[in-house]
Amino acid sequence: MRAFYCRTHRSLQMDLLNTILLIIFITHFTFVDSCGYPGSPAHASVSLTTDSIRNGTIATYTCDNGYELLGPSRRTCTGAKWEPAGIPFCVLNVAVGKAAMQSSTVGQGSAQKAVDGSTSSFYNTNTCTMTEAERNPWFYVNLLEPVLVQLVRIDFGSSCCSNNRPAVITVRVGNNRPDLGVNPVCNKFTGFLEEGRPLFLPCARPMPGAFVSITLESAGNPLSICETFVYTDHALSIEQCPSFRDQPLGSTSTYNGKCYIFYNNQPLNFDSARRFCEVRGGSLVDETSPALQGFLSWELYRRHRNDPNGQYWLGALRDPKTPANWKWINGKDVTISFWNLPANKDNCSRFDGTKGWLWSDTNCNLNLNFVCQHRPLSCGKPERPPNSTILARNVDIGSVIEYRCSDGNLLIGPNIRTCLPNGFFSEFSPKCKYLECGFPASITNGQYILSNNSRAYLNSVNYSCKEGYVLVGRGNLVCDVDERWNGPPPRCEPVICPNPPIIANSVVRISANNTIFGAIAEYTCDEDYELMGESRIICNVAGFWDGEPGYCRDKRPSSTSSTSTTTRGTTSTTTTTRKTTTTAPTSSRTTQSWPIIDRQLPASRGPQISLIPISSTPPPQSSYINTKRTNVYSTSSYSPTTTTTTTTTRRPTPKSRTTRPTIYRTQDNEINDSLLRSNTKAATARLNMGGIIALAVFGGFVFLAAVITIVVIIVRRLKNSHNALDAQTISTFDSSGDNSGFYHKYASAWSQLQSNGIHSGSYKPGLARIDPSYDHHNHQRLNRGTINEGFREANEITLNADVAALYSRPDKRYKRPDPDGQSHWQHNRKY
Secondary structure, three states: OHHHHHHHHHHHHHHHHHHHHHHHHHHHHHHOOOOOOOOEOOOEEEEEOOOOOOOOOEEEEEEOOOOEEEOOOEEEEEOOEEEOOOOOEEEEEOOOOOEEEEOOOOOOOOHHHHHOOOOOOOOOOOOOOOOOOEOOOEEEEEEEEEEEEEEEEEEEOOOEOHHHOOEEEEEEEEOOOHHHOOOOEEEEEEEOEOOOOEEEEEEEEEEEEEEEEEEEOOOOEOOOEEEEEEEEOOOOOHHHOOOOOOOOOOOEEEEOOEEEEEEEEEEEOHHHHHHHHHHOOOEEOOOOOHHHHHHHHHHHHHHHOOOOOOEEEEEEEEOOOOOOOEEEOOOOEOOOOOEOOOOOOOOEEEEEHHHOOEEEEEOOOOOEEEEEEEOOOEOOOOOEOOOEEEEOOOOEOOOEEEEEEOOEEEEEOOOEEEEOOOOOEOOOOOEEEEOEOOOOOOOOOEEEEEHHHOOEEOOEEEEEEOOOEEEEOOOEEEEOOOOOEOOOOOEEEEOEOOOOOOOOOEEEEEOOOOOEOOOEEEEEEOOOEEEEOOOEEEEOOOOOEEOOOOEEEEOOOOOOOEEEOOOOOOOOEEEEOOOEEEEOOOOEEEEOOOOEEEEOOOOOOOOEEEEOOOOOOOOOOOOOOEOOOOOOOOOOOOOOOOOEEEOOOOOOOOOOOOOOOOOOOOHHHOOOOOOOOOOHHHHHHHHHHHHHHHHHHHHHHHHHHHHHHHHHHHHHHHHOOOOOHHHOOHHHHHOOOOOOOHHHHHHHHHHHHHHHHHHHOOOOHHHOOOOOOOOHHHHHHHHOOOOOOOOOOOOOOOOOHHHHHHHHOOOOEEEEEOOOOOEEEEEOOOO
């Protein structure tokens, strides 16, 4: 009853805990809104109105100096989402100040006014362009270097088109001549154009190109543009370049990952200008290419036009060893040049404004303007995707940043980016993709709990079983990248205890049909036995029986009996068996004893002692349902019981049969079926081992006898010893080849002996051998030994009595000389 109350109490506690967890789970998903980090573009800062992101938090975006914000500047966390959707951009207008052209010009509406950095909400001749009314008028801007164009903004100076016909505007980006119309299309717009109203045309994807063209595909209409903006976030800003207090305003430009500062207010000679740039961490221009030459020429032209004072040093010197060759100040040869002919014999070079900014050799002592080129100082603020974190110390050249995604998000892309010398981070910014698995499967007799109350990526679900059940399978599953749990759900199997312990002379009853958790095993002793100790044990949650059962004690006193049977004969054998049986509280112990048999042999042999077991192992434990035993136990806990059995057997004679010993036991103190339940497997194993040992010993003796026999034969033949007649083998007589004399007569006698044995019924060819008793008197006389035949056991094989008599009474033999001078023993009996 107490155990049942404890289990019921624990079940109520588990139910209450599950209810609390469910309430917390519902409350979390109902009232807690986690929008996560809203994300920020490159070269931007985000400020939040609250310390932690929650429902109602406002994110405000601010771009770095030199960048323009495109998109919403404020976003609000509402219902676990940021609104409005989409992250703004901080971009640069790379078209301002660049070279522009158009299909035709009307009045003062030149193409350069569309990229002068000023706009107007209506047509203004001072800031807007105008073409003639022609078929498909066009305008383009040369960016001087390939740029990843993301968005093109156009501020039109006139409306289009008349008669309510929609206009078609096509924007192309590429590196081919824009007037050919072969560059890829960035975007196309079909609709009505309004004066002063901007038109935003984003590219489907960032498109690289140095030329951006705009075409009006409407016949008979002019094209007027007040300003053109070409935006990209992958361009070097002048804010990333070094700046100095004495440099002129607007003197810095960027190209291909380098900064160029044009000093036009402090002319210096070549060596002084060179040292001036080097002291500030830069150098004079010491490289060239057609694109770079075009950029520098345009920048110089934009600043000075055709001013004759526009002369700038170039970092190239004549080679003193080879006057026809020129070298850069960094030691490299000038392989590409833009010289203005005819050339002089001076050792320095300059950009000549009077010759279209081509190169001219110049006297090194002249004071001229100069251009210092520098590497950028940093890469600016990197892009940070939503639900991510950036680990970085700074964004200087050579620094490394690491991206990490928030819980439940998968990082797609590189997690490490490095700030390169050109002022850009390596590779592109990664993305954090939110992944979520479905609800886990429910299991019978169990429940599950979601870690962090989330089914998002890399979150886990933990399964557990109710009390009395054990979990089979993986109890912890993780939401994988395929938005599925990484394995099947486990199952809950009931806890099963082993069979209850066995106690002798008792019956055990189990309350259930099996030994599952909570089952009760109740013990009842047999008649004439009383239970000492606990009568009930319970299967606990660990799969073990709670407690130890008692034992059944015999209420009757123990008894000792002895039975002796004696049969008189020539040999007396006494067998004494002692059997001790003890009772323990939980199991019965049986001490096995071995009877000692004293066998009295004839005087010719010494006494021998043999051990004969009458009982093997104790009886094995029976099933837990019935353990009944007969009267074995005494009143005391450990009471020995002794059984004495005396058996007398008679030694078998050749004409008598074998009589097996008869063993009497007292059945009153014997355990029922103890002999029938002996461990036959163990006995068989011992017999097998004994047989193997016996065979091995016998084989060893045979092998040793064969070796000794071979050695003796070889030694005798070598020494030509005189052996007795009975030492000769039958094979010797058969192989002699002499049919007369002693050998012939001995062979005949041997054959006659075999014939007599066969007629008498006792000769067996397989058992015929030369008995050591043959020629008994001679061996006794020569060896001076005593051969006592004695008696034989019943299991020994003997020759016929006649043959034995023949061997025991040999005929007289006389010694006759041989022709070769040797003497032999011969029988005087006639054959």
